[in-house]
Amino acid sequence: MSGFKDVVGHNNIIQYIENAVKTDKVSHAYILNGEKGSGKKMLASLFAMSLQCQNREEDGDACGKCQSCKQAVNQNQPDIIRVTHEKPNTISIDDIREQVNNDIVIKPYSSRYKIYIIADADMMSVQAQNALLKTIEEPPEYAVILLLTENAETLLPTIRSRCVMLKLRNIKDQLIKKYLMEQMEVPDYKADVCVAFAQGNMGRAIMLATSAHFNEIKEEAVHLLREINLMDVEDLEAAVKRVTSYKLDITDYLDVIAVWYRDVLIYKATKNVDRVVFSDQLRYIKERASKSSYEGIENILDAIEKAKSRLKANVNFELTIELLLLTIKEN
Numbered sequence: 001m002s003g004f005k006d007v008v009g010h011n012n013i014i015q016y017i018e019n020a021v022k023t024d025k026v027s028h029a030y031i032l033n034g035e036k037g038s039g040k041k042m043l044a045s046l047f048a049m050s051l052q053c054q055n056r057e058e059d060g061d062a063c064g065k066c067q068s069c070k071q072a073v074n075q076n077q078p079d080i081i082r083v084t085h086e087k088p089n090t091i092s093i094d095d096i097r098e099q100v101n102n103d104i105v106i107k108p109y110s111s112r113y114k115i116y117i118i119a120d121a122d123m124m125s126v127q128a129q130n131a132l133l134k135t136i137e138e139p140p141e142y143a144v145i146l147l148l149t150e151n152a153e154t155l156l157p158t159i160r161s162r163c164v165m166l167k168l169r170n171i172k173d174q175l176i177k178k179y180l181m182e183q184m185e186v187p188d189y190k191a192d193v194c195v196a197f198a199q200g201n202m203g204r205a206i207m208l209a210t211s212a213h214f215n216e217i218k219e220e221a222v223h224l225l226r227e228i229n230l231m232d233v234e235d236l237e238a239a240v241k242r243v244t245s246y247k248l249d250i251t252d253y254l255d256v257i258a259v260w261y262r263d264v265l266i267y268k269a270t271k272n273v274d275r276v277v278f279s280d281q282l283r284y285i286k287e288r289a290s291k292s293s294y295e296g297i298e299n300i301l302d303a304i305e306k307a308k309s310r311l312k313a314n315v316n317f318e319l320t321i322e323l324l325l326l327t328i329k330e331n
Contacts, residue, residue, distance in 0.1 A: 008171060010169070013166050021051060026113075029139070029144070030047075031121070031147045031165050032148050035168075041119060045215055048080045049072040050062040052077060055070075056095060079114045085121070093127040100116055100135060102143070109157045114143055116144070117148065118146065119148045122149040122150060123148035129155060130319060133156065155247050170199065171201070171202050176202055177191045180206070184209055186209045224325075229291075240322050243321045244321070250317075252306065257300075258301060260285075264288045268289035268290075293331075295331075303324050306322050
């Protein structure tokens with residue numbers, strides 16, 4: 001990816017960044033806030049690349065060809081620093097002191113700016129945040145700090161008030177589908193499934209499109225839903241054991257069931273096949289729609305949400321799944 005023109009969605013943020021770069025009104029600190037997979041790292045990298053570009057385009061985008069851009073693409077531009085942390089869930093005060101505070105006083109090596117990208121910034125301890133606050137309050141004129149967060153509310157109000165907040169919104173489904181089909185050559189029906197599960201998150205859509213494991217989960221859940229009405233007690237017990245093998249991915253598994261019954265509900269109400277996500281399972285969707293009542297489908301969708309809540313509360317896994325499968329079979 002060579003520039004903002006290659007990014008799908010996030011037009012408001014890109015326009016803001018390009019205007020800031022073009023008009024030379026760059027802040028010393030930004031927060032890029034969005035869920036995992038929303039594109040924070042990509043936007044931060046492109047922002048840094050455009051700031052350091054030696055032959056920037058008129059719209060503020062990086063040229064992608066100069067020495068600085070090539071270094072940025074290979075992540076070895078000396079004045080773009082990515083802050084790391086050894087502890088998996090914490091960015092410590094030592095991490096901030098050593099990689100930011102002690103380093104920021106040294107002037108840029110070869111560029112106009114010295115840029116610090118702090119991924120997972122919401123993992124900073126309070127002490128680390130206070131250490132960073134001193135730098136944000138009185139930064140050198142060449143410093144730009146990019147804080148990437150999933151939940152900016154965990155940052156101290158004093159830090160949030162001194163940063164420009166850039167919130168990443170969900171990307172429109174049709175844009176994600178277009179990207180999956182045109183850039184990744186994902187078949188139409190598979191793209192629809194990925195889009196439905198991604199819920200506006202491009203990173204998740206790409207992960208789902210390339211994940212053999214997710215495809216396995218989907219196929220297993222769909223097979224269960226096609227056969228469940230023919231199952232006796234022993235078959236149901238065996239099905240519960242098979243679901244247990246997907247315990248670590250149970251949210252994805254339950255989401256497949258939820259989307260399936262959403263398709264059943266939509267088809268039953270509208271007879272519109274264009275809105276069905278599992279279009280490759282249309283025969284079975286129609287069959288289930290003809291046999292289940294509206295109340296029965298709603299009972300199943302409610303039971304899925306209850307199962308998710310119970311599993312979060314550490315209720316017995318097999319019992320929770322058994323109750324869900326019985327509800328599905330009865331409705």
